[in-house]
Amino acid sequence: MKEKGPVTAVLATLDRRVRDTRVGWASCHYFREDGRIHEDFFGPLDVPYHKTQVFDFSSIQPVEGYRPMSEDEEFIKYLLGNNLSADAVWYLHGTAFAPSDTLDYYKGVSLYTAGGLEQASASFEKVDAQSVYYTPSVYFDVVCKSYLKQYDEAAKRLMEYKGPDDELKYYELAALSLLRDDKGGYEKYSEAFSYSQYALGDGEKVFDRIYKERFVDKGKSAWLAAGLSAIVPGLGKMYVGCYGEGAASFLLGASFTGFAVESWVKNGGKDWRTILFTAAASLLHLSNIYGSYISVGIYDNYLKDAQNQTIVFNIHVPVRAFFK
Amino acid sequence: MLKIKRLFLIFTFLCVHFSSSAQTVVNPMLEASLCERDAFYAGNPVEYNEALLRKAEIQMQQGLYADALHSMERLRMYSVPAAKRKEIGFKKAYAAYLKGDYDLSFSYLQESDFEVPYTEPKKKSEALAMALTFLVPAGFLYAEDPAGAVEYTALNALSVAGIIYQLSSKCYVSGLLGGAMALNLTFMGAQEKVALLIQKRNTIILKESKRSALCSFFQASSEGRTERPE
Numbered sequence: 001m002k003e004k005g006p007v008t009a010v011l012a013t014l015d016r017r018v019r020d021t022r023v024g025w026a027s028c029h030y031f032r033e034d035g036r037i038h039e040d041f042f043g044p045l046d047v048p049y050h051k052t053q054v055f056d057f058s059s060i061q062p063v064e065g066y067r068p069m070s071e072d073e074e075f076i077k078y079l080l081g082n083n084l085s086a087d088a089v090w091y092l093h094g095t096a097f098a099p100s101d102t103l104d105y106y107k108g109v110s111l112y113t114a115g116g117l118e119q120a121s122a123s124f125e126k127v128d129a130q131s132v133y134y135t136p137s138v139y140f141d142v143v144c145k146s147y148l149k150q151y152d153e154a155a156k157r158l159m160e161y162k163g164p165d166d167e168l169k170y171y172e173l174a175a176l177s178l179l180r181d182d183k184g185g186y187e188k189y190s191e192a193f194s195y196s197q198y199a200l201g202d203g204e205k206v207f208d209r210i211y212k213e214r215f216v217d218k219g220k221s222a223w224l225a226a227g228l229s230a231i232v233p234g235l236g237k238m239y240v241g242c243y244g245e246g247a248a249s250f251l252l253g254a255s256f257t258g259f260a261v262e263s264w265v266k267n268g269g270k271d272w273r274t275i276l277f278t279a280a281a282s283l284l285h286l287s288n289i290y291g292s293y294i295s296v297g298i299y300d301n302y303l304k305d306a307q308n309q310t311i312v313f314n315i316h317v318p319v320r321a322f323f324k
Numbered sequence: 325m326l327k328i329k330r331l332f333l334i335f336t337f338l339c340v341h342f343s344s345s346a347q348t349v350v351n352p353m354l355e356a357s358l359c360e361r362d363a364f365y366a367g368n369p370v371e372y373n374e375a376l377l378r379k380a381e382i383q384m385q386q387g388l389y390a391d392a393l394h395s396m397e398r399l400r401m402y403s404v405p406a407a408k409r410k411e412i413g414f415k416k417a418y419a420a421y422l423k424g425d426y427d428l429s430f431s432y433l434q435e436s437d438f439e440v441p442y443t444e445p446k447k448k449s450e451a452l453a454m455a456l457t458f459l460v461p462a463g464f465l466y467a468e469d470p471a472g473a474v475e476y477t478a479l480n481a482l483s484v485a486g487i488i489y490q491l492s493s494k495c496y497v498s499g500l501l502g503g504a505m506a507l508n509l510t511f512m513g514a515q516e517k518v519a520l521l522i523q524k525r526n527t528i529i530l531k532e533s534k535r536s537a538l539c540s541f542f543q544a545s546s547e548g549r550t551e552r553p554e
Contacts, residue, residue: 059351060351060354061351072361075361075364075365078364079357079360084360086353087356087357087360088357090351090353090354090356090357091354091357091358091360091361093354094351094354094357094358255501255502255505258497258498258501259495259497259498259501259502262495262496262497262498263495263498266493266494266495267493267495273490273493273495273498277498
């Protein structure tokens with residue numbers, strides 16, 4: 001109400017009520033696992049891609065004297081491989097290991113696996129370019145930053161990467177270009193796609209599909225949706241692909257119009273019932289036109305959100321496969 | 325000379341006491357990870373189990389009941405003596421109870437041959453509630469929701485009044501179709517609401533009765549009134 005004004009608020013609320021009926025939910029393509037609509041006026045609410053947490057190491061006092069990390073590498077690998085990454089986090093931060101790139105890398109991996117993405121990213125950044133752990137650190141850092149939606153920082157990290165220019169690098173850069181809506185960037189980096197590497201082939205095809213949907217295919221027109229709903233209630237929603245919502249709007253709109261017409265014929269135009277039914281039918285019709293108009297934006301945003309989640313997932317998968 | 329020797333001894337003791345390597349671990353999560361290391365480097369299954377039990381104990385103290393249960397589930401039971409298995413079963417059941425998984429707690433107790441006095445509470449019937457809702461307030465009163473009874477009786481009365489009024493005015497479309505739409509919301513809505521209320525109520529009383537039975541059992545065990553593994 002404060003943001004959009006009372007008229008828009010009434011129309012949007014009425015449209016939302018119609019969408020939320022049983023018929024409205026039929027063939028619904030939106031993500032509603034808890035049975036609620038998670039969106040504002042123009043699309044889904046911002047939901048983080050990954051559950052993150054922050055570890056508090058302030059009370060940690062390193063135990064035992066300095067010793068090399070290599071002594072415990074097998075143990076750390078065991079923890080990471082057995083879903084005990086939180087133990088690895090505490091062990092690595094609480095034991096007085098001699099500072100090394102190996103230590104920073106394993107701190108990063110354990111934090112990343114345990115969900116401490118910000119802290120993991122900070123650990124990966126400490127790994128020196130001369131280290132054998134440099135390449136995996138860069139790629140894991142890119143994954144952390146992508147999950148944190150820091151796409152520019154992730155792309156910058158890859159651009160500054162001093163390792164070999166292999167397909168994985170361009171794969172990640174192409175994915176980040178999609179996340180940043182950078183059409184030219186995607187076209188440039190996707191030229192390196194070979195579609196033949198087992199860990200990258202599927203992801204490359206997925207990125208190409210998303211690129212086509214986002215930049216090549218013609219999007220749906222909000223004005224056309226509104227126009228169609230003005231002619232036949234619910235038709236605009238069907239044009240967007242929300243068939244249940246279209247049917248619910250049509251049934252309600254047609255019923256109330258029928259009541260108004262009947263009352264007009266039987267009781268005359270000045271009868272209170274005619275006025276009530278006409279007002280209700282008009283309000284429903286207007287809300288449907290408005291709802292059809294915004295449904296294009298909502299649909300686009302849902303689609304974009306789903307695509308971005310797919311991209312981030314496909315950024316992460318090959319990195320795990322390459323650097324087990 | 326003896327005095328110097330004595331002073332040297334005291335100094336050495338203090339040095340050892342305050343040196344970093346001899347400091348006690350203050351962070352319980354770190355302590356738990358050290359137990360995990362002991363388990364990893366354990367020479368035999370007995371040492372492995374002891375380390376994991378220490379870890380589970382720390383996790384219990386920290387309120388990490390799910391993690392404690394997970395640690396206990398990783399125990400190599402084949403190397404646990406028969407007498408101690410019962411104790412571990414009890415601890416697992418207690419962790420599951422504190423975690424809020426009462427069914428799992430019951431199954432651990434049954435597995436370890438503990439008898440928990442429990443009688444399932446009488447549940448209310450959803451079908452009966454829906455049948456009673458044909459007389460709207462009756463269903464709500466059966467579901468112990470008098471406010472709902474008043475609300476839905478009023479809404480249904482309004483719907484019926486609207487239908488009668490429209491039909492008497494010979495407005496059959498709005499009388500029949502509109503009336504059907506209104507009753508779908510008020511009458512069928514009442515049925516649905518009552519079924520949901522009963523379902524919710526049954527779930528709550530079932531959970532509460534299990535919680536209460538387990539609570540009494542663990543309380544009695546701590547007071548020594550029932551069999552408890554030492």
